[in-house]
Amino acid sequence: MGFDLLEPRTVAEAVELHARDGNAVFLAGGTALLILQRQGLPLPRRLISLRGIPGLDEITAGPGGGLRIGALATLRQVERHPLVVRRVPLLAEALRQVANVRVRHTATLGGNLAHGDYRLDPPAPLLVLGAQVRAVGIGGEREIALAAFFRGLFETALQPGEVVTELAIPPTPPSGGTYLKYALSSNDWPCVGAAALVALDDHGRCREVRLALTAVAAAPVLVRGLDELARGEPVSDRLAARLADIAAAQVEPVGDQRGSEWYKREMARVFARRALLAAARRAEAGPVGDGTKEPVA
Ligand SMILES: Cc1cc2nc3c(=O)[nH]c(=O)nc-3n(C[C@H](O)[C@H](O)[C@H](O)COP(=O)(O)OP(=O)(O)OC[C@H]3O[C@@H](n4cnc5c(N)ncnc54)[C@H](O)[C@@H]3O)c2cc1C
Numbered sequence: 351m352g353f354d355l356l357e358p359r360t361v362a363e364a365v366e367l368h369a370r371d372g373n374a375v376f377l378a379g380g381t382a383l384l385i386l387q388r389q390g391l392p393l394p395r396r397l398i399s400l401r402g403i404p405g406l407d408e409i410t411a412g413p414g415g416g417l418r419i420g421a422l423a424t425l426r427q428v429e430r431h432p433l434v435v436r437r438v439p440l441l442a443e444a445l446r447q448v449a450n451v452r453v454r455h456t457a458t459l460g461g462n463l464a465h466g467d468y469r470l471d472p473p474a475p476l477l478v479l480g481a482q483v484r485a486v487g488i489g490g491e492r493e494i495a496l497a498a499f500f501r502g503l504f505e506t507a508l509q510p511g512e513v514v515t516e517l518a519i520p521p522t523p524p525s526g527g528t529y530l531k532y533a534l535s536s537n538d539w540p541c542v543g544a545a546a547l548v549a550l551d552d553h554g555r556c557r558e559v560r561l562a563l564t565a566v567a568a569a570p571v572l573v574r575g576l577d578e579l580a581r582g583e584p585v586s587d588r589l590a591a592r593l594a595d596i597a598a599a600q601v602e603p604v605g606d607q608r609g610s611e612w613y614k615r616e617m618a619r620v621f622a623r624r625a626l627l628a629a630a631r632r633a634e635a636g637p638v639g640d641g642t643k644e645p646v647a
Pocket residue numbers: 375376377378379380381382383384385400421422447448449450453456457458459460461462463464465469470471472512513514515537538539540
């Protein structure tokens with residue numbers, strides 16, 4: 351069956367088109383929609399392409415060292431952008447591990463988040479970076495903290511007809527960060543992905559620890575309660591192991607082709623510990639973030 355491709359030139363027009371036909375679906379890179387179609391889900395009668403809206407793929411400096419990333423920026427554009435590489439290398443590192451270059455040239459960051467799949471890589475680094483989603487709908491514009499954006503399996507906080515327009519990343523504290531992806535082969539979706547960000551004080555003790563895990567619950571997990579244990583403590587294998595135990599207790603894996611529930615929980619523990627230690631090593635070697643000299647890309 352054929353479909354109509356609608357090509358609005360503004361976000362307001364896109365929202366209006368959706369208001370007229372609630373069954374229409376927004377189209378960005380189309381990579382996720384294509385997979386669903388191949389899996390037997392028919393494409394809707396009307397697709398509202400966001401690709402022709404000028405400016406939606408821009409990446410610009412945000413206030414005080416932050417960043418603004420247009421929702422239509424492709425994963426490849428984001429991964430290679432000098433501002434991203436300098437200010438949030440953790441995000442560039444994570445995006446380099448998504449699928450393959452062909453997919454990353456087409457898939458967009460907004461489409462990735464709006465898709466709401468439980469095993470996407472980008473949500474984990476974006477959660478530890480404290481990103482905010484900007485969305486526009488028939489009721490106007492609003493900002494949604496990414497930590498409140500993912501609600502469950504393929505379920506997000508977006509209202510029907512809301513367009514993700516931008517992602518805002520606030521300035522990060524001087525810190526080290528990393529994203530570790532455990533996949534059964536390169537190119538594959540994660541069995542587990544772990545993003546960590548560690549800020550140290552002048553004595554090399556933990557000031558702030560952030561950790562997010564993907565593919566180990568119906569939605570990505572921003573681990574809670576790490577600072578209570580870590581703040582003021584020197585980084586050690588023992589501390590990282592205790593923090594990883596906290597993380598493993600907060601995941602609720604669903605077994606899939608990449609691992610059983612038990613295996614994913616154990617891998618979440620292993621990769622949480624490794625990511626925390628690697629982020630701490632980077633923080634010791636030369637932190638990146640607000641108030642520090644940005645490394646040369
Ligand atoms: C072969 C292959 C391998 C992959 N491997 C990985 C992997 O290892 N890791 C990983 O993280 N991902 C992986 N992906 C998934 C890929 O990252 C996503 O499909 C992609 O990011 C979705 O973006 P898109 O622009 O193509 O979205 P689309 O397919 O265009 O849209 C996806 C959904 O989001 C909605 N949507 C899109 N943009 C917006 C917007 N701005 N506002 C509101 N709603 C919107 C659409 O209506 C649709 O429901 C893989 C994909 C493929 C095809």
